[in-house]
Amino acid sequence: MDRLSALRLFVRAVETGSFSRAGRDAGLSQPATSRAIAALETDLGARLLLRTTRRLSVTEAGQRVYDQAQRLLAEDVALLEAAAGADREPVGRLRVSTSVVFATAEVAPHVSGFLEAWPRVRLDLAATDARIDAVAEGVDLILRLGSLVDSGMTGRRLGSYERWLVASPGVAASLRPEASLEDQLAGRAIVFSGTTAGSRWTLTGPGGVTAFEVSGPVTSAAGAVVHELAVAGAGIAMMPSFAVRTDVVNGRLVRVAPGWTGPALDLTALWTHRELPRKARVFLDHLAPRLTLDDR
Secondary structure (H helix, E strand, C coil): CCHHHHHHHHHHHHHHCCHHHHHHHHCCCHHHHHHHHHHHHHHHCCCCEEECCCCEEECHHHHHHHHHHHHHHHHHHHHHHHHHHHHCCCCEEEEEEECHHHHHHHHHHHHHHHHHHCCCEEEEEEECCCCCCCCCCCCCEEEEECCCCCCCCEEEEEEEEEEEEEECHHHHHCCCCCCCHHHHHCCCEEEECCCCCCCEEEEEECCEEEEEECCCCEEECCHHHHHHHHHCCCCEEEEEHHHHHHHHHHCCCEECCCCCEEEEEEEEEEECCCCCCHHHHHHHHHHHHHCCCCCC
16 A cells, blocks of 8 residues: 555544544455554554554654644645546545434435436435534534534535424414414423523514523424424424425425514534535535525
8 A cells, every 4th residue: 555545544543533434434444454554654663553442542653644644635635636627526425414304304305416417426414413523423524503613623604594483284273373472382382402592492573582481292302303293283393494494385384473583593514624525515516506595
């Protein structure tokens, strides 16, 4: 294995903390990966990684090599793209992480068109409502809804979605329109517990901004579950517009107090690499114009 390939394998092992994961990304077995990095250490004359049965740790020399290797590999990618220009076809696995409900409503409908345009890309759509370690999970691109808490990641805001109050037609018909918004929601909210806001809902409407505690018979930390609970008539949910727009159009859900909306939900694209890989860039170029953003 040439030195550049070995360095790429070493960097991946550091980022994932695993020879197995690094090897899997490169199409190598764990023993082959271990041998390649051992050969790199011999070539450089320094121990780069300390191996135990549970984890890998980077030596002081290994950290220096890792920092320099990142710059070298980024320059290698830039060199190839500069030589090939815009005609270079992206190849290989593209791992995209986002929430289940966003993947279902906003990403999945456009995957086939993307793969037709770029047939040599293998898309791994890692849909989860849990926050993940993007480096350890080998994620190339994150589509993050809401506030950002990550450091050391490059990002680009794509736009935002309104948040609507929705309920099944039966629940909506049982509400008293003359009652205040707080009274209409009292005891009937489906609370999404996957955010810090939780049961304190802030809404903007004809009367300005209002905030109050809501309660109801069921909570869930999964947005897709909150959506299905609303459709099934379990109560009133506050959901991003992209998740319920189709249901409102076809009558499965009804907007409650449509003059009122929750805080806008920002959508940001994040990546761990210094430069966004071209396969991720063409994916964003394909997806972004097709999103149902409310502030386009």
